[in-house]
Amino acid sequence: MNRISWDQYYMAQSHLLALRSTCERLAVGATIVRDKRIIAGGYNGAISGGTHCIDEGCYVIDNHCVRTIHAEMNAIIQCAKFGVPTAGAEIYVTHFPCLQCCKGIIQSGIKAVYYAVDYKNHPYAIELFKQAGVSVEQVELEEMIIDTKNKEKLQLLASLISRLSEAGVQEEEIKELYEQANQLFTSYT
Numbered sequence: 474m475n476r477i478s479w480d481q482y483y484m485a486q487s488h489l490l491a492l493r494s495t496c497e498r499l500a501v502g503a504t505i506v507r508d509k510r511i512i513a514g515g516y517n518g519a520i521s522g523g524t525h526c527i528d529e530g531c532y533v534i535d536n537h538c539v540r541t542i543h544a545e546m547n548a549i550i551q552c553a554k555f556g557v558p559t560a561g562a563e564i565y566v567t568h569f570p571c572l573q574c575c576k577g578i579i580q581s582g583i584k585a586v587y588y589a590v591d592y593k594n595h596p597y598a599i600e601l602f603k604q605a606g607v608s609v610e611q612v613e614l615e616e617m618i619i620d621t622k623n624k625e626k627l628q629l630l631a632s633l634i635s636r637l638s639e640a641g642v643q644e645e646e647i648k649e650l651y652e653q654a655n656q657l658f659t660s661y662t
């Protein structure tokens with residue numbers, strides 16, 4: 474039996490949360506963990522009850538969408554809202570935290586940051602994490618756990634199938650391949 478590691482489990486959770494993002498510029502997810510328990514999670518989006526970027530477009534100032542609260546801050550604020558201590562906790566994020574989130578993470582007492590994807594890694598953020606004794610480590614999500622490229626795979630499939638048809642492969646054969654691939658890519662059972 475292939476058992477999923479804790480790192481992959483938390484990172485997968487952050488990638489799931491990112492799918493809830495309402496900002497079109499970047500979808501980020503964050504999971505806060507303490508003593509191997511998930512204590513909070515967040516994604517980047519508008520304030521509760523606010524206008525979503527996906528409905529009315531991003532509100533961009535100086536090349537940043539100011540409508541949204543970032544995933545890391547949302548997760549930390551969720552802890553504040555419900556009185557859950559973050560001191561000594563760890564955070565799993567899909568992308569390297571921005572400078573503002575970096576400061577929030579440090580100030581909340583979080584001791585370790587695990588991120589999946591490099592994203593404009595700001596040298597000052599790296600320096601601040603170092604100064605504060607917060608360990609930072611890249612943990613890439615193993616694709617097999619959550620297929621974040623499913624849409625691209627289906628698009629590739631569709632273009633391959635149309636090329637087969639152009640190349641003169643029999644309709645029946647194409648239909649069979651299409652059904653097989655469809656089963657593989659879209660079914661979870």
Ligand SMILES: [Zn+2]
Pocket residue numbers: 495496497498526530531532538539540541
């Ligand atoms: Zn936005």
Ligand SMILES: [Zn+2]
Pocket residue numbers: 543544545570571572573574575
């Ligand atoms: Zn941020």
